[in-house]
Amino acid sequence: DAKTTQPPSMDCAEGRAANLPCNHSTISGNEYVYWYRQIHSQGPQYIIHGLKNNETNEMASLIITEDRKSSTLILPHATLRDTAVYYCIAMGAGSYQLTFGKGTKLSVIP
Amino acid sequence: NAGVTQTPKFQVLKTGQSMTLQCAQDMNHEYMSWYRQDPGMGLRLIHYSVGAGITDQGEVPNGYNVSRSTTEDFPLRLLSAAPSQTSVYFCASSRQGNYGYTFGSGTRLTVV
Numbered sequence: 001d002a003k004t005t006q007p008p009s010m011d012c013a014e015g016r017a018a019n020l021p022c023n024h025s026t027i028s029g030n031e032y033v034y035w036y037r038q039i040h041s042q043g044p045q046y047i048i049h050g051l052k053n054n055e056t057n058e059m060a061s062l063i064i065t066e067d068r069k070s071s072t073l074i075l076p077h078a079t080l081r082d083t084a085v086y087y088c089i090a091m092g093a094g095s096y097q098l099t100f101g102k103g104t105k106l107s108v109i110p
Numbered sequence: 111n112a113g114v115t116q117t118p119k120f121q122v123l124k125t126g127q128s129m130t131l132q133c134a135q136d137m138n139h140e141y142m143s144w145y146r147q148d149p150g151m152g153l154r155l156i157h158y159s160v161g162a163g164i165t166d167q168g169e170v171p172n173g174y175n176v177s178r179s180t181t182e183d184f185p186l187r188l189l190s191a192a193p194s195q196t197s198v199y200f201c202a203s204s205r206q207g208n209y210g211y212t213f214g215s216g217t218r219l220t221v222v
Contacts, residue, residue: 032208034210036210036211041198041216042215042216043114043200043202043213043214043215043216044153044200044202044211044213045213046210046211046212046213047210048210049208049210051208087152093208096141096143096158096160096166097143097155097158097168097169098143098145098153098155098202098211099152100145100152100153100154101152102152103152
């Protein structure tokens, strides 16, 4: 599975949109981009995933560039409960292993 | 709907003891996995299963055994606990195909 690169930390004001970038320049055609988050000492939580089209669900939006080399997770109205470590993971169809890097620690500031 | 249930939540073992970490899911998911998370590190895959009766090793399998006799349960056995196995253990499950994994709340294990 392709390696992903994320900034180690970001701040976001409460109520504003949080835009979390992820670089996956070596991603192959059958690899999906998954986003998970881990709130302190809890189990990771699945957020969203996509292949090449932009995706939206009740938690977030995922924007994938046309060349698929990078993506952005958007939390439209960040709250204090969104403070967490966010992981971007590239995983191929049929793969069973989620490879977690260090992720981005998002701090939502009141 | 309980999701993924892990027991116990906390455990202290002495070096050399054995124990089983329990994981159960009620979503009829085919895929189940065990991960460990050490301080300041990402999660690492220990073992996984793609269905009842089928298991395979992940990135860090040494010192652990698994079995999958039913779709619902995927226990992780520590054969002879070592201090290096002090960690937080997460179980996860997913439907077959390209779907997200649901994680349990974790078992915090300390080996002294």
